[in-house]
Amino acid sequence: MSPGKTSSAVETGLTHLAVSLRAVTKTYDNGVMALGPFDLAVRKGEFISLLGPSGCGKSTVLRLIAELSAPSSGIVRVARHEGEALPGQVLPGHGIGFVFQEPTLMPWTSVRENVRLPLKLAGVPKADARARADAALASVGLADFADAFPRELSGGMKMRVSLARALVTDPGILLMDEPFAALDEITRFRLNNDLLALWRKLGKTVIFVTHSVFESVYLSQRVVVMTARPGRIQADIRIETVEPRGEAFRTSAAYSDYCRKVSAALAPSYSGQSTL
Amino acid sequence: MSAQATATTKPQGVQRAMRLVLPVIVFAAGLIAWELVVRIKGIPPYVLPAPSVIVLTLIKDWAVLSQSLATTLLTTLEGFVAASVGGIALALLFNQSKWVEYSLFPYAIVLQVTPVIAIAPLLLIYLEQQTAVVVCAFIVAFFPVLSNTTLGLNSVDRNLAGLFQLYGASKPQTLRFLKLPAALPYILGGLRIAGGLSLIGAVVAEIAAGTAGAGSGLAYRIAESGYRLNIPRMFAALLLLSLAGIVIYGVLALVSHLVLRRWHESALGKEN
Numbered sequence: 001m002s003p004g005k006t007s008s009a010v011e012t013g014l015t016h017l018a019v020s021l022r023a024v025t026k027t028y029d030n031g032v033m034a035l036g037p038f039d040l041a042v043r044k045g046e047f048i049s050l051l052g053p054s055g056c057g058k059s060t061v062l063r064l065i066a067e068l069s070a071p072s073s074g075i076v077r078v079a080r081h082e083g084e085a086l087p088g089q090v091l092p093g094h095g096i097g098f099v100f101q102e103p104t105l106m107p108w109t110s111v112r113e114n115v116r117l118p119l120k121l122a123g124v125p126k127a128d129a130r131a132r133a134d135a136a137l138a139s140v141g142l143a144d145f146a147d148a149f150p151r152e153l154s155g156g157m158k159m160r161v162s163l164a165r166a167l168v169t170d171p172g173i174l175l176m177d178e179p180f181a182a183l184d185e186i187t188r189f190r191l192n193n194d195l196l197a198l199w200r201k202l203g204k205t206v207i208f209v210t211h212s213v214f215e216s217v218y219l220s221q222r223v224v225v226m227t228a229r230p231g232r233i234q235a236d237i238r239i240e241t242v243e244p245r246g247e248a249f250r251t252s253a254a255y256s257d258y259c260r261k262v263s264a265a266l267a268p269s270y271s272g273q274s275t276l
Numbered sequence: 277m278s279a280q281a282t283a284t285t286k287p288q289g290v291q292r293a294m295r296l297v298l299p300v301i302v303f304a305a306g307l308i309a310w311e312l313v314v315r316i317k318g319i320p321p322y323v324l325p326a327p328s329v330i331v332l333t334l335i336k337d338w339a340v341l342s343q344s345l346a347t348t349l350l351t352t353l354e355g356f357v358a359a360s361v362g363g364i365a366l367a368l369l370f371n372q373s374k375w376v377e378y379s380l381f382p383y384a385i386v387l388q389v390t391p392v393i394a395i396a397p398l399l400l401i402y403l404e405q406q407t408a409v410v411v412c413a414f415i416v417a418f419f420p421v422l423s424n425t426t427l428g429l430n431s432v433d434r435n436l437a438g439l440f441q442l443y444g445a446s447k448p449q450t451l452r453f454l455k456l457p458a459a460l461p462y463i464l465g466g467l468r469i470a471g472g473l474s475l476i477g478a479v480v481a482e483i484a485a486g487t488a489g490a491g492s493g494l495a496y497r498i499a500e501s502g503y504r505l506n507i508p509r510m511f512a513a514l515l516l517l518s519l520a521g522i523v524i525y526g527v528l529a530l531v532s533h534l535v536l537r538r539w540h541e542s543a544l545g546k547e548n
Contacts, residue, residue, distance in 0.1 A: 068438050098442055104435040107539045108457045117453070118443045149539050169443075
């Protein structure tokens, strides 16, 4: 198996695509093949969900795009967004924001310092970085909590901080790995709406990993359903509805139809051979 | 979008007071019983001195004892500082290079498991007395600092480490902004153990030095008073040693609490 390769948009001429994965596979050191071959093209500004059973390699896809791990074979291409970086200045996070399953906050420092971290690591001057951190916090509705410590916040608020931190570098691409899975449903619904509002306002490309059929249909323009390990694409379903979406969509007949369709695509992975 | 901070509940006053009051009551009861037994049975002071006699001796011999206390405390402090700096530095070195860790860690364990009382006489032969005593305190105290710091540096949240990687953090940045803060509770735990242990190390070495007929620390006073059957002074010196140990532990626990109180579970009230 030849080693995989990751290259930037400049040399590959990615124009309308934010992310492109071609024949990508990932085999872990212990010999487990987690992914592939897997193909995926995500347009700039698109909101897509990756949906699939546990262990199907959804998170692996995000880690490959974020260059937190390298593909075993195939090509991963990511269009680097220029953001607000000045010419010659390296953009922190290479134009990618990552929201993990857990809030993943540093418990020993304030909310503001947590959000400022990506800028601090990139050497952005303190005053500037603080202003941008406060702006990011305001965009997720936590302007008043900049000086609080993470433990003083609820689960939903911690997730918002995590989102603010991902947004603070103004990345073109937002990768979200089951960010709301641990939250109660009411908090999740509210965060779903807030995320959609932010997406409409900021025009980021969002790749959202979830194992909730309902969440994926509600949020995304495209739901990519993956098979059980090694993950491949089972179905690629476009969700077309009146934008902007709101609570009315959640109760509409079209929503139920899409949920049924996505569930049907997911069925082989839980009705077929047992993988757990 | 509305959100609210969870209210921090006040610690329960009664329970807090009892934690202080109960040990004091037990202590007072023990002292009274001791005093009564000695007086009723007429036990001579060279067998078992009454608490009142011990206190009087402490006052009478304060000039000698306070001098010795200062000597022992200085030794303890030097041993503690050496152990803290050495333990943390070695743990950082181990964390940076696996090869260094593989090469040296077994010897750290050897140093730890060999009883210091057995090493002390040797050190007293090869080193100047004061240096030997400090080295003993260091040997006893550095291992908990080393192992706790190592544990702390390896306990970094995997996702946080990934985040630092994603944002291109350099090695020094990762160390300073991620690994050291994450290890801090463990380091402070190690220091808390090391404080008491450096006192033990100092005392053990002083006793070994005392058998060689030299010394001026509190442990030496205990040994010397033992030879002279000056039992009340032995108790008085022992009392000072215990108090020193308690103060050292208290100070380190307080420092740990002050540093961690805003974020770490160990420094938060149980009801949170």
